[in-house]
Amino acid sequence: xxxxxxxxxxxxxxxxxxxxxxxxxxxxxxxxxxxxxxxxxxxxxxxxxxxxxxxxxxxxxxxxxxxxxxxxxxxxxxxxxxxxxxxxxxxxxxxxxxxxxxxxxxxxxxxxxxxxxxxxxxxxxxxxxxxxxxxxxxxxxxxxxxxxxxxxxxxxxxxxxxxxxxxxxxxxxxxxxxxxxxxxxxxxxxxxxxxxxxxxxxxxxxxxxxxxxxxxxxxxxxxxxxxxxxxxxxxxxxxxxxxxxxxxxxxxxxxxxxxxxxxxxxxxxxxxxxxxxxxxxxxxxxxxxxxxxxxxxx
Amino acid sequence: xxxxxxxxxxxxxxxxxxxxxxxxxxxxxxxxxxxxxxxxxxxxxxxxxxxxxxxxxxxxxxxxxxxxxxxxxxxxxxxxxxxxxxxxxxxxxxxxxxxxxxxxxxxxxxxxxxxxxxxxxxxxxxxxxxxxxxxxxxxxxxxxxxxxxxxxxxxxxxxxxxxxxxxxxxxxxxxxxxxxxxxxxxxxxxxxxxxxxxxxxxxxxxxxxxxxxxxxxxxxxxxxxxxxxxxxxxxxxxxxxxxxxxxxxxxxxxxxxxxxxxxxxxxxxxxxxxxxxxxxxxxxxxxxxxxxxxxxxxxxxxxxxxxxxxxxxxxxxxxxxxxxxxxxxxxxxxxxxxxxxxxxxxxxxxxxxxxxxxxxxxxxxxxxxxxxxxxxxxxxxxxxxxxxxxxxxxxxxxxxxxxxxxxxxxxxxxxxxxxxxxxxxxxxxxxxxxxxxxxxxxxxxxxxxxxxxxxxxxxxxx
Amino acid sequence: xxxxxxxxxxxxxxxxxxxxxxxxxxxxxxxxxxxxxxxxxxxxxxxxxxxxxxxxxxxxxxxxxxxxxxxxxxxxxxxxxxxxxxxxxxxxxxxxxxxxxxxxxxxxxxxxxxxxxxxxxxxxxxxxxxxxxxxxxxxxxxxxxxxxxxxxxxxxxxxxxxxxxxxxxxxxxxxxxxxxxxxxxxxxxxxxxxxxxxxxxxxxxxxxxxxxxxxxxxxxxxxxx
Ligand code: SF4
Ligand code: SF4
Numbered sequence: 001x002x003x004x005x006x007x008x009x010x011x012x013x014x015x016x017x018x019x020x021x022x023x024x025x026x027x028x029x030x031x032x033x034x035x036x037x038x039x040x041x042x043x044x045x046x047x048x049x050x051x052x053x054x055x056x057x058x059x060x061x062x063x064x065x066x067x068x069x070x071x072x073x074x075x076x077x078x079x080x081x082x083x084x085x086x087x088x089x090x091x092x093x094x095x096x097x098x099x100x101x102x103x104x105x106x107x108x109x110x111x112x113x114x115x116x117x118x119x120x121x122x123x124x125x126x127x128x129x130x131x132x133x134x135x136x137x138x139x140x141x142x143x144x145x146x147x148x149x150x151x152x153x154x155x156x157x158x159x160x161x162x163x164x165x166x167x168x169x170x171x172x173x174x175x176x177x178x179x180x181x182x183x184x185x186x187x188x189x190x191x192x193x194x195x196x197x198x199x200x201x202x203x204x205x206x207x208x209x210x211x212x213x214x215x216x217x218x219x220x221x222x223x224x225x226x227x228x229x230x231x232x233x234x235x236x237x238x239x240x241x242x243x244x245x246x247x248x249x250x251x252x253x254x255x256x257x258x259x260x261x262x263x264x265x266x267x268x269x270x271x272x273x274x275x276x277x278x279x280x281x282x283x284x285x286x287x288x289x290x291x292x293x294x295x296x297x298x
Numbered sequence: 299x300x301x302x303x304x305x306x307x308x309x310x311x312x313x314x315x316x317x318x319x320x321x322x323x324x325x326x327x328x329x330x331x332x333x334x335x336x337x338x339x340x341x342x343x344x345x346x347x348x349x350x351x352x353x354x355x356x357x358x359x360x361x362x363x364x365x366x367x368x369x370x371x372x373x374x375x376x377x378x379x380x381x382x383x384x385x386x387x388x389x390x391x392x393x394x395x396x397x398x399x400x401x402x403x404x405x406x407x408x409x410x411x412x413x414x415x416x417x418x419x420x421x422x423x424x425x426x427x428x429x430x431x432x433x434x435x436x437x438x439x440x441x442x443x444x445x446x447x448x449x450x451x452x453x454x455x456x457x458x459x460x461x462x463x464x465x466x467x468x469x470x471x472x473x474x475x476x477x478x479x480x481x482x483x484x485x486x487x488x489x490x491x492x493x494x495x496x497x498x499x500x501x502x503x504x505x506x507x508x509x510x511x512x513x514x515x516x517x518x519x520x521x522x523x524x525x526x527x528x529x530x531x532x533x534x535x536x537x538x539x540x541x542x543x544x545x546x547x548x549x550x551x552x553x554x555x556x557x558x559x560x561x562x563x564x565x566x567x568x569x570x571x572x573x574x575x576x577x578x579x580x581x582x583x584x585x586x587x588x589x590x591x592x593x594x595x596x597x598x599x600x601x602x603x604x605x606x607x608x609x610x611x612x613x614x615x616x617x618x619x620x621x622x623x624x625x626x627x628x629x630x631x632x633x634x635x636x637x638x639x640x641x642x643x644x645x646x647x648x649x650x651x652x653x654x655x656x657x658x659x660x661x662x663x664x665x666x667x668x669x670x671x672x673x674x675x676x677x678x679x680x681x682x683x684x685x686x687x688x689x690x691x692x693x694x695x696x697x698x699x700x701x702x703x704x705x706x707x708x709x710x711x712x713x714x715x716x717x718x719x720x721x722x723x724x725x726x727x728x729x730x731x732x733x734x735x736x737x738x739x740x741x742x743x744x745x746x747x748x749x750x751x752x753x754x755x756x757x758x759x760x
Numbered sequence: 761x762x763x764x765x766x767x768x769x770x771x772x773x774x775x776x777x778x779x780x781x782x783x784x785x786x787x788x789x790x791x792x793x794x795x796x797x798x799x800x801x802x803x804x805x806x807x808x809x810x811x812x813x814x815x816x817x818x819x820x821x822x823x824x825x826x827x828x829x830x831x832x833x834x835x836x837x838x839x840x841x842x843x844x845x846x847x848x849x850x851x852x853x854x855x856x857x858x859x860x861x862x863x864x865x866x867x868x869x870x871x872x873x874x875x876x877x878x879x880x881x882x883x884x885x886x887x888x889x890x891x892x893x894x895x896x897x898x899x900x901x902x903x904x905x906x907x908x909x910x911x912x913x914x915x916x917x918x919x920x921x922x923x924x925x926x927x928x929x930x931x932x933x934x935x936x937x938x939x940x941x942x943x944x945x946x947x948x949x950x951x952x953x954x955x956x957x958x959x960x961x962x963x964x965x966x967x968x969x970x971x972x973x974x975x976x977x978x979x980x981x982x983x984x985x
Contacts, residue, residue, distance in 0.1 A: 042517055049690060060324050060690070062320065062321055063321065064323075094516075094517055095517060098517070098518070098519065098520075101487070140487045298490070349796055351791045351792065351796055351797070352787065352788045352791025352792060353791070353792060353793075353797050353966055355791075356788060356962065356963055357963065359953065359959075360953055360955060360956040360959050360960070360963060362907075362953070362956065363893075363899065363904070363907050364899065365896060365898045365899035365902065366827060366831055368898040368899075369830060369831070370830075374898070379897070379898065381897045381898045381900070381901035384898045384901065387898075387902050390902060426967060427826065427983075427985065428826065428827040428830065429827070430819055430838075430960075431963050432815060432819075432963045432964040432966065432967035433963065434967060434970075591975070592798055595794070595795055595798035595800075598795065600794065600800060600802075600803060601800055602794075602798075602800030602803060602804075602974060646975070648975060648976050648979065649975060649976015649979040649981030649983075650976070650981070651976075651981060675976075675983065676826060676984070
């Protein structure tokens with residue numbers, strides 16, 4: 001299921017948690033890991049000057065510099081890059097989201113792993129492009145994206161509980177197929193979860209308790225017909241529907257279930273240009289969840 | 299060492315030479331070699347005799363040294379009215395001297411002339427509007443750049459840029475395959491959200507042939523998708539040429555006229571091959587000027603026009619909005635103070651002063667638009683034109699030059715700057731980075747898409 | 761002496777001036793190269809002509825262009841100088857009497873007190889122009905002895921004319937000096953920067969054609985000079 005992992009890294013602490021998960025996966029699943037680092041954003045029209053994302057300095061790019069950065073990345077991950085691991089390193093110049101997507105298109109990985117936040121994105125170089133790197137990669141990538149924002153309690157392979165959050169969209173169906181496959185492969189518990197959105201901003205009016213209960217019942221029915229029917233072979237699963245603000249509920253639920261992984265569909269069609277920090281439901285989950293989150297688009 | 303390995307009179311012709319030149323980080327060795335480079339006075343003088351005809355000679359002769367052009371030049375104003383920045387002084391002390399001395403000038407003079415031609419003038423042509431005699435120093439600096447280029451006295455990035463056009467027929471190392479591939483990739487990436495999105499390649503007799511700036515392919519390919527979305531939404535019958543798709547010309551900034559000709563002919567060949575009704579170029583100013591305004595002359599076209607009618611992106615956009623081919627959701631119009639950067643290259647130099655304003659009337663909520671002062675054809679250069687943006691050696695001068703635009707923008711009180719020109723867009727981005735005045739800036743495509751009423755057939759189901 | 765400078769010298773200088781202007785104007789326009797200038801002059805004669813006329817006309821109007829409005833002081837002294845410098849030599853009664861005697865032709869003439877006033881205006885403006893040259897760093901930097909020489913050549917006839925007019929000292933001396941300086945001026949016109957008296961129109965016409973054809977004219981945009 002995971003033969004090739006694209007690990008998009010900043011080669012700084014910000015990516016450390018993601019690195020741990022990515023390398024663990026690569027080792028356990030005997031997958032190839034491609035360490036991909038975007039070293040800088042081109043500035044200044046057609047000049048050769050690039051803004052180094054790490055040092056925030058303007059540097060002139062040539063082959064030597066790229067080689068040097070490659071070595072830096074190698075040194076940073078010296079501990080993880082042991083003999084047994086099948087790894088490659090690639091350094092590129094450009095806007096991070098675009099280059100990650102370009103690399104993904106080139107090597108067609110089964111999974112992209114990213115850190116939670118790639119630093120200060122209020123930089124003027126980023127401001128002109130809408131949405132954060134994460135949002136843009138999650139929106140456009142052809143494969144699942146795993147985001148690791150906090151130290152993951154357990155690691156891939158030692159997984160016992162997956163939470164699959166659904167909003168019943170088409171993309172969620174895709175995410176379900178993926179979650180089911182992963183749960184099967186990893187032999188862990190599958191927890192299907194739906195949150196009934198009762199935040200007034202979404203509905204425009206408050207629901208009575210009866211209505212809420214009616215909707216919850218309906219949601220269970222949908223889960224049964226859509227998902228449970230496809231799970232003949234699986235016995236260790238559960239399903240729940242809670243009401244509340246979706247991203248809060250799913251994070252609470254994941255904690256209760258001791259989830260090692262949350263799988264969700266990335267649904268937001270539009271990029272929130274003005275508020276990349278607040279972002280979509282997805283991003284809220286990422287910031288809050290105590291475990292890695294996989295986002296699936298298609 | 300008269301002719302250097304990197305710095306010499308020979309243009310870059312091959313990929314290997316290009317890579318080697320690029321490998322000379324910041325042009326360190328290049329500029330060192332330049333100090334030794336000989337001036338071929340004979341060649342210089344013959345060239346002048348062959349190409350400097352009555353227009354420029356008269357300009358040089360009748361200049362009254364009255365200084366009325368001083369205030370017109372943003373570089374003069376922003377450099378604390380340094381008399382050495384007066385347009386007439388700048389040209390008289392360079393081109394004027396070369397002509398006077400019949401080409402007998404030395405290396406040091408040529409390096410001074412190079413700095414003047416690329417760091418003290420952006421070829422914005424504003425001064426020409428303020429001289430009573432109609433002396434256009436911008437044009438003369440363009441001419442001077444050609445002489446300097448021929449002698450090898452040209453900034454490193456300019457030599458590379460011109461070389462790119464010679465090798466790739468594009469301003470960056472983007473091949474024909476990469477262009478088409480990237481366009482297709484972008485369309486795939488966006489087709490979920492915009493149903494039916496395609497990119498027709500090399501279709502003959504289409505209504506529109508679309509050409510771009512290689513930077514879009516390389517760094518902001520979203521722009522390609524956005525163009526596709528808008529053409530598709532407007533129901534246009536459009537195509538891209540797999541060859542001859544590059545609208546820009548760094549060769550024009552470099553003064554490499556031979557490369558200018560090669561570049562523009564590649565686009566004209568595409569026009570002749572595909573026979574579109576019209577050619578539309580992306581939101582770029584100098585590119586429009588190179589391919590549509592100056593290009594016909596490089597290619598030797600006596601009527602001064604490209605083989606097929608060629609218009610700027612904003613002309614198409616204004617037309618599509620006017621005719622209702624694209625519909626704007628009025629509730630989504632821009633509701634924040636917004637201003638517009640008029641690009642010298644197609645406003646002053648191609649008369650499109652009302653076009654972007656018409657677009658503004660469709661996409662900005664009434665009451666939110668703030669004009670710059672001066673504006674339209676009298677607007678100042680963004681500060682990064684004519685190649686200024688890209689030259690590392692002259693970065694401090696360029697950053698200083700940005701102050702004019704910064705202050706013009708601040709005076710409007712706008713939070714968003716519409717910049718339908720790659721050079722202006724870059725300059726405004728850089729001025730925000732340099733001076734942090736808290737503005738945003740944008741091309742028109744993404745803004746229009748954000749407020750578009752999509753035709754039903756393009757809406758994703760759900 | 762008087763005979764010589766009002767006879768042979770007069771004809772010579774006038775002839776050289778007129779022929780020089782004519783030849784240089786023809787050469788100017790023949791030297792315009794559509795491909796080097798990158799303006800398709802011949803392809804759009806009508807647009808070119810309209811553009812040229814607009815460009816000349818706007819700049820002949822005091823405060824008619826952005827450039828003039830931007831520099832009011834310069835505009836005032838410039839027009840004071842040039843109006844006087846064109847009108848007085850052509851339409852002064854004495855000049856026309858002289859001309860009639862020589863050629864049998866004469867032009868419309870102006871009132872003598874108007875002529876006096878204009879002449880003083882020319883001299884005063886010339887002084888201000890010189891002072892401006894010295895005072896403003898952006899003009900000073902470009903100014904050479906040649907610029908002063910040109911100013912001198914062009915005002916000398918006016919100064920000597922005034923001297924003769926008010927009979928300061930020896931009238932005949934001033935008269936001779938006046939005629940001589942006038943002839944020097946005529947001779948200088950085709951060969952010096954004074955060629956701008958006709959090349960101004962040529963150069964303005966050229967830029968007008970450029971804008972009228974290439975830079976927006978064909979798009980229907982009239983340049984806001
Ligand atoms: S305004 Fe014209 S005539 Fe006066 S100094 Fe400038 S270029 Fe020369
Ligand atoms: S073309 Fe523009 S930058 Fe160059 S001298 Fe004239 S006003 Fe200044």
